Amino acid sequence: MSLSDYFADFIAADELTAWSDSAALPGVAVTEHAPGVLALVPEALEPGVEATIISAGIHGNETAPIELFGELLAALDAGQLRVGAPTLLIMGNRRAIAGGQRYIDTNLNRLFRRDTLLRDDDRFECQRALELMQAVDRFMTDITGAVLHLDMHTALRDSRYPRFAIEPFSDTPTPDNLWQHLAGAGIQAGLSQHQHSWTFSHYTRHYHGAQGFTLELGRVAPFGGNDLESLAPMLDLLRARLAGAGARPPDNASLVRFDVIDEIMRESDDFRLCFAEDIANFTEFAPGSSLAVDGARGEWVVKESPVHVVFPNARVERGARALLLARPVVQTPPGAG
Ligand SMILES: [Zn+2]
Structure with a gap:
């Protein structure tokens, strides 16, 4: 089974099939940590490579990230992209994606919080949030180095900065060179949150000490209607992270930083x-x-x-x-x- 087929089935099939192909990617252990969540871990790891969590489709109607995700899968399946760093690939809300909706019962990207009553709540997104948090926890147990979580979205409206990153609230600042990497990937602005907000990227940052961002990659459009050319530098960053290529950020890239004040x-x-x-x-x-x-x-x-x-x-x-x-x-x- 190819990675592309696995995720296509995850979104479209009535019944979920567990990942079972142990030889899909040579030299890479592929583990299903939850339905629609695959960890790719190279059997031989170069010292110092950084892990990445890449998520798309947390909101089902935000299609540009799902298309970028599909490009990564296609490159992996074709052997054009080699996995050189531990990577967790996450497709978020299958029923919302299949229905072209933001969510089914409630906004998934407000539910990533431990010690809540999600377990007793049978709304679709509550159960999915639990699965995704457990999947991230499982992935993180084996990771020793730095981790970056890029949770990809598109915004509902136009923006003076069409592509921007939201930095979850945290006591530890994002290193400057990470902002530079984002700028090099075409991100035009950074918005730093002033308090906890229980989003997916906040989860990895708050509970696991990872770096993490919610990325808004342009404006919501249907499949096929996205301007993928403007997202090519972002795809390059995702490919470089997956390959474990520790590129230096471009010297001349910069973005505008904002703080949420109220x-x-x-x-x-x-x-x-x-x-x-x-x-x-x-x-x-x-x-x-x-x-x-x-x-x-x-x-x-x-x-x-x-x-x-x-x-x-x-x-x-x-x-x-x-x-x-x-x-x-x-x-x-x-x-x-
Ligand atoms: Zn979104």
Whole structure:
């Protein structure tokens, strides 16, 4: 069985077939840690290679990542890409992908938290979150070196920076050279979270001390409608990680860094945003601008310095986040201070 066939079956078949081909990739141990999750570990490892977790389809209608994932599988099956580093390949939400939907019962990318009652919750995504967390835990038990998790998504709206990385909240900063690698892969902006948010990339970072990002790779489009050319540098990065090629990041690549400084929650049924619904991510609002009005909480107005709005959505449930507010990170020029 080829890797491509395995993942195609995982998405489309009524009944799941376990991975069983022990000789699919010469010199590589392939282990199924959960349905739709394969670990590829070279039998002979060069010292110092870094492991990678690559996930796609956590939201079922975000197809560009699934197409990139398919390119990797095809290259592996054809022997054009050799596995030189431990890699965990994860296809997220099979039923949502098959249905072309973001999710079936609830947003999978809010559920990656231990010590919750997921086990007793029979919603489709709750069971899948459990499987994925266990699969990552199993993969991580055998890994000794550094790990990078790239959880690939596409955004629901346009963006002033079409390709951006969200850095989960953590006490340990992302090393500069990792930001540079992302910039070299065509990522235009980085957004650092200000508090815990129970996403998949946060899970690997928070519980396993890995580096991890949620990558927004352009805007949601149906299969075949994605601009894969703009994602070619990202595919190169994924291939290099899989091959265990410890390339130096390009010297001239850079991206714009933002910090989340606040969020606006929907507190009552009577809630509205004060700007057009289809506004682009990272749109800037000047001091004095009105952002949202909530029946219980009142009006939010931008105070002394401009803010950038990310992921606005007025139609979230009560008590949920309706938008994030971000500011550019003030970068100290080299040699200053
Ligand atoms: Zn997504």
